[in-house]
Amino acid sequence: xxxxxxxxxxxxxxxxxxxxxxxxxxxxxxxxxxxxxxxxxxxxxxxxxxxxxxxxxxxxxxxxxxxxxxxxxxxxxxxxxxxxxxxxxxxxxxxxxxxxxxxxxxxxxxxxxxxxxxxxxxxxxxxxxxxxxxxxxxxxxxxxxxxxxxxxxxxxxxxxxxxxxxxxxxxxxxxxxxxxxxxxxxxxxxxxxxxxxxxxxxxxxxxxxxxxxxxxxxxxxxxxxxxxxxxxxxxxxxxxxxxxxxxxxxxxxxxxxxxxxxxxxxxxxxxxxxxxxxxxxxxxxxxxxxxxxxxxxxxxxxxxxxxxxxxxxxxxxxxxxxxxxxxxxxxxxxxx
Ligand code: XIL
Numbered sequence: 001x002x003x004x005x006x007x008x009x010x011x012x013x014x015x016x017x018x019x020x021x022x023x024x025x026x027x028x029x030x031x032x033x034x035x036x037x038x039x040x041x042x043x044x045x046x047x048x049x050x051x052x053x054x055x056x057x058x059x060x061x062x063x064x065x066x067x068x069x070x071x072x073x074x075x076x077x078x079x080x081x082x083x084x085x086x087x088x089x090x091x092x093x094x095x096x097x098x099x100x101x102x103x104x105x106x107x108x109x110x111x112x113x114x115x116x117x118x119x120x121x122x123x124x125x126x127x128x129x130x131x132x133x134x135x136x137x138x139x140x141x142x143x144x145x146x147x148x149x150x151x152x153x154x155x156x157x158x159x160x161x162x163x164x165x166x167x168x169x170x171x172x173x174x175x176x177x178x179x180x181x182x183x184x185x186x187x188x189x190x191x192x193x194x195x196x197x198x199x200x201x202x203x204x205x206x207x208x209x210x211x212x213x214x215x216x217x218x219x220x221x222x223x224x225x226x227x228x229x230x231x232x233x234x235x236x237x238x239x240x241x242x243x244x245x246x247x248x249x250x251x252x253x254x255x256x257x258x259x260x261x262x263x264x265x266x267x268x269x270x271x272x273x274x275x276x277x278x279x280x281x282x283x284x285x286x287x288x289x290x291x292x293x294x295x296x297x298x299x300x301x302x303x304x305x306x307x308x309x310x311x312x313x314x315x316x317x318x319x320x321x322x323x324x325x326x327x328x329x330x331x332x333x334x335x336x
Contacts, residue, residue: 004318004329005041007336008290011282014079015336016042017292018251019072021065025299027072031323035295037076042130044081044250044291045069046301049121051086051093058100058113061120070128081291082129083250084136084181085118086165088147088158102154110154114161115168122172131177131289133215133250134169135162139182144196162200163209170210180204181215181250184236186277188229194236205243213246216281219293220254222266222273234280247286251293253300254316254328257308266315271327278335297321 008015017040020026025046027033036043047053048066056062073080087093102109118134138158140147146158155161169178180201184194197214204211216237225233241247254270281287294300298321302314313321318329 004039004333004336007333009041011336013282013287013336014042014289015291016040016044016078016081016289017295018044018046018083019069020046020294020299021048021069023299025294025296027069032296032299033072033076035319035323036078039295040078042079042081042289042291043069043073044083046294049082050084051097051117054121055094055097055117057096063124070125074128079131080125080129081250081289082121082125082132084133085121085169086114086134086138086151086162087136088138088149088152089136093149093151098150100150100154106154107156110151110161111164114151114155114164118165118168119172122169122176126173129173129176131179131213131248132169132173133179133181134165134211136181137183138162138180139184139193139196139200141183141190141193144192144194144199146196146200159203163204163207166204166209166211177212177246177248178210179213179215179248179250180211181217181248183217183219183251185217185219185221186225186233186273187221188225188232191232198236198239201240201243201245211245213248213286213288214240215248215250217251217293218249218253218277219251220273220277222254222256222259222269224269224273224276230276230280237281237284241284241286245286246288247281247284248288249281249290252290253293253302255302255306256315257306261308261310261312263315267327270315271331274328275331275335278332282335292318295319296323 005015152158152161296319
């Protein structure tokens with residue numbers, strides 16, 4: 001039967017997944033590598049391009065783990081996304097950055113550090129990475145305002161820092177798709193987060209910041225939200241595309257934490273959640289790439305991040321831990 005990337009390609013969309021550098025979710029796991037080769041035409045490194053991974057110190061870069069992933073993508077003829085050149089959750093930036101001494105001219109020093117980081121990464125993967133999450137999660141979900149970090153404080157403003165990252169990426173990687181990536185989810189209750197993202201996107205357009213697409217992470221939470229919220233979500237996406245942004249689904253999976261534990265019914269609800277979401281999202285011709293955040297339950301970050309209260313295995317990926325496709329796989333195949 002046709003693979004997900006074959007089915008997606010028929011609609012002009014690429015399908016792919018995150019892949020890890022180590023462990024079962026890594027390209028080093030032959031069974032997973034086979035699955036990725038069969039289903040995917042684009043990859044992204046789950047952690048290996050984050051500052052935490054590639055910036056052991058203010059002056060050093062360590063590209064070893066990411067290079068291995070880039071080599072795997074090259075050998076298997078898969079496209080490659082970059083994730084991420086800047087993240088505004090201090091937790092996912094290196095420790096040293098929080099305590100870094102930016103010296104007597106902090107704004108200049110912070111700008112130099114940011115620009116140098118973007119230039120170095122872009123130059124190294126020139127021609128290999130077709131799309132970058134330049135900035136990840138800079139809008140605070142609680143109130144929709146921009147987050148502050150050591151780097152943005154030194155710079156003087158988060159907007160200035162974020163704009164610099166995009167401008168530098170455009171110069172250093174011309175022709176590459178530049179993405180602002182965030183998780184304003186398929187779930188009610190975070191209207192301020194969505195409004196904050198719209199304000200940020202509006203600001204980019206007003207200031208001429210080169211941003212091509214909104215990355216919608218799509219860590220969905222089952223069950224399917226009610227019809228009123230689904231309309232609200234659609235209005236949000238409508239506003240995004242009206243500002244002339246393309247769309248990328250960057251990190252799809254489904255959190256089943258709140259569902260009754262019974263597996264057949266859980267799998268059904270996860271599938272229904274994905275079905276409703278993709279029916280909406282595939283209406284947008286601006287959507288070009290769909291990436292899952294891992295393909296196999298056993299290796300999903302969901303096992304560790306806010307696990308189920310009853311400790312049952314999370315079942316939010318397309319394949320179960322025995323590499324069998326689940327109803328959510330069929331739902332996505334059908335949606336394509
Ligand atoms: C997650 C990884 O999957 C985990 O392995 C890591 O411990 C933390 O980060 N949004 C993002 C991704 O943009 O980078 C996150 O990835 C998941 C949420």
